[in-house]
Amino acid sequence: MTKNNSGNRLPSSIEKFILHLHxxxxxxxxxxxxxxxxxxxxNAxxxxxxxxTGLVLRxxxxxxxxHAYDSIVALQSDTVFGQFIRNLHHISAKLMVIVSFLHLIRTYYSQAIYKKRAENWIYxxxxxxxxxxxSFTGYLLPWDQLxxxxxxxxxxxIEYVPYIGHPIANLVRGGETVDGNTLLNFYNLHTGIVPIVFIFLMSMHFWLVRKAGGVALPEIDKSKAERVFVIPNLLWLEIMVAALLIAGLFVFSTFYHAPLLEQANPLNSPNPSKAPWYFLGAQELLLHLHPFFSAVLLPLAVGIFFFYLPYFKYSNLNTGVWFNSALGKRMTIHSAIFSFVFTFVLTYLLEHxxxxDLWxxxxxxxxxxxxxxxxxxxxPFIAxxxxxxxxxxxxxxxxxMTITTILMSSYICMMLISLLLRGKGMLMII
Ligand code: HEM
Ligand code: HEM
Known part of the structure; x- marks a missing residue:
């Protein structure tokens, strides 16, 4: 064991690495x-x-x-652990969308996005x-019907967006239709550019958490705050969560197989043709609302609203306090249920x-x-x-906070309707 001049043990290189993160x-x-x-x-x-897993799949x-489809079939049937690695990649990707969203909800409702944390919210x-x-660029790679x-x-x-929609769609596809150019575009984005951008964003994100003095906590008298060493206290907690996650993913990837339908056929569209699950709320909205509202106005307004969240003129922010106040908690729970039920009922009425459009x-x-x-x-929401x-x-x-809740709850409701209750011709099955 290496000791310094005063006889104290010096941190090992692993400990030093951990102390760069924490x-x-x-x-x-x-x-x-x-x-x-x-x-x-x-998430990390x-x-x-x-x-x-992605590098192994490559x-x-x-x-x-x-060859894309055949290479996946060969991977699943001829390569040792090929199916397992594909399942692991598939499940981790799905989980990352869900966990990112839950993390967004956690930071938002625990009032961890204001003042010195505002920049990290934007990141x-x-x-x-x-x-x-x-997830979207990875979705295309198996090149099956789905x-x-x-x-x-x-x-x-995307094409519904006036003026710029068509050129953007063409840029994404690499032409007028989804074909080999699209596959190559998506592959390069998915396995090259996006992970590199991600590493940059993640580094900034971690650094900003440290710069803000750690996770947001309710204000207390400084003399009462007890401080503990990260090693071993936090480290053990992290190791436990990581071990549980890895074990869970391994077990699940053994039994659950990532879907693979028949090879893509541009001449035969399945009925119904659905977007990837996280975009289903947007597809549902498009069924009821004119594209100018559903594909342009609403996404733009909601996007600006989310980016602006830390900067409204608030008078009584309680950093680190869940839902900010007792009233905030009541309103959040109430509005989540209200908007979910209201969206469901309205969708049902619009359908039947x-x-x-006729009237x-x-x-x-x-x-x-x-x-x-x-x-x-x-x-009704304004009222x-x-x-x-x-x-x-x-x-x-x-x-x-209530407006944010209404937006998220309505989107989740529409996503579930589209996922579970829409069948042939995208008609509701109830
Ligand atoms: C945030 C990180 C990533 C996400 C969310 C993600 C997501 C996905 C998704 C959803 C699929 C389709 C899987 C399926 O339907 O079975 C996929 C496939 C694939 N990904 Fe990733 N991926 C990520 C990172 C990477 C990286 C870093 C690489 C390689 C450098 C990679 C390489 C591949 C390859 C080769 C496939 C095609 C194989 C297959 O579909 O099973 N991915 N990815
Ligand atoms: C996708 C990859 C992401 C990774 C790896 C990541 C990682 C982290 C970590 C490790 C922390 C500190 C501890 C914790 O809160 O668990 C943190 C804090 C934070 N994250 Fe993320 N995050 C990601 C995405 C997001 C997203 C989608 C949002 C919101 C839109 C977000 C907003 C924040 C904020 C505001 C904090 C500060 C929280 C506080 O001070 O209590 N992050 N993130």
Missing amino acids: PPKIDKRALKFTRTFGLGGI LLFVILCF FSYVPTVQ GLIMMFMVIVS AYWAVTVITQI FLHF FASLGSWFATGLVPFLIYTI YLWYWKTKHGAKTEEIV
Whole structure:
């Protein structure tokens, strides 16, 4: 064991590496599992697993229309552990989308996105986008019917954006249709550019967590804060979570097989043709709302709103306090349930009873399937927010949190409707 002049043990190189990621000491309250649920760390580990399994997959994968599908079939049947590695990559990718979203929810509702953490929220949102880009570009690579048509559906949605939609869709596809150029574009993005950008973003993200003084905690008297050593306290916790995650992934990857349908056939679209699961909310919205609203106005407004979240004029922020206040908690739970049920009921009515496209056909589709359903959806929510403001004295922080909750809950509801309740011709099966 190496000792310094005063006889103290010097840290090993592994310990030194850990101390580059973490400070030597942290507030004891940060160790409580329910503070972070370990979600940021789980995400980082999933990324490492994806890089390793992805690099192994690259040995047998061939990114051409002629060979992509066959290379996956060969990987699954002829290569030792080929199926297992593919399953592991597939499951980790799905989990990363879910865990990233849960981590976003955790940081948001525990009031960890304001003031000195605002910049990290912006990095986080860009990382959420990159997780989606990684998953989407990977989705096409097996080149089966599922992959081909899911990517076709999404690039068609991009085309709805006026003026720039078509050129952007062509840029993504490398031409007018999904073909060999698209496959090569996606392969290069997926296995080259996106992981490199990710590593940069992750490094900045970790550094900003440290710069902010660690995870957000409620304010207390400084003399009462107990500080503990990261090694071994936090380190053991991280090792335990990592071991559980890896064990769970290994067991699951042994039994669950990543789907592979028949080889992509551009002449035969499956019925229904669905987007990748995380985009299903957007596809659902497009069924009911004029493309200008569903593919342009709403995504733009929601995107700006999320980026602006840390910067509204708040008067009473309680950093590190879940839901900011007791009223904030009540409003969040209430609005999550309310918007989920409301979105479901309205979708059902639009499908079976409210035929605005026929009733107002003479006034044009912009009015009939755009403005009318848009107002029917938003007016009750405006009244709802008004109720909380006037009856319960809700402040900006609670109102903004409720709007965020409504948006996320509605999206999840639409995603589930599309995933579980839509069959042939994208018609509702109930
Ligand atoms: C954030 C990181 C990543 C995510 C979210 C991700 C996601 C995905 C997804 C969803 C698929 C389709 C899998 C399937 O349907 O079975 C896929 C396939 C693939 N990925 Fe990744 N991936 C990531 C990183 C990487 C890296 C770093 C590489 C290589 C350097 C890689 C190489 C591949 C290859 C070769 C395939 C085709 C094989 C197959 O479909 O089974 N991936 N990826
Ligand atoms: C996708 C890869 C991501 C990785 C690897 C990652 C990793 C981490 C880690 C390790 C932490 C510190 C501990 C923890 O909270 O668990 C953290 C904190 C944070 N993350 Fe992420 N994160 C990712 C994505 C995101 C996303 C999508 C958002 C939000 C849009 C986000 C926003 C934040 C914020 C605001 C903090 C500071 C939290 C606090 O101070 O309590 N991150 N992240």
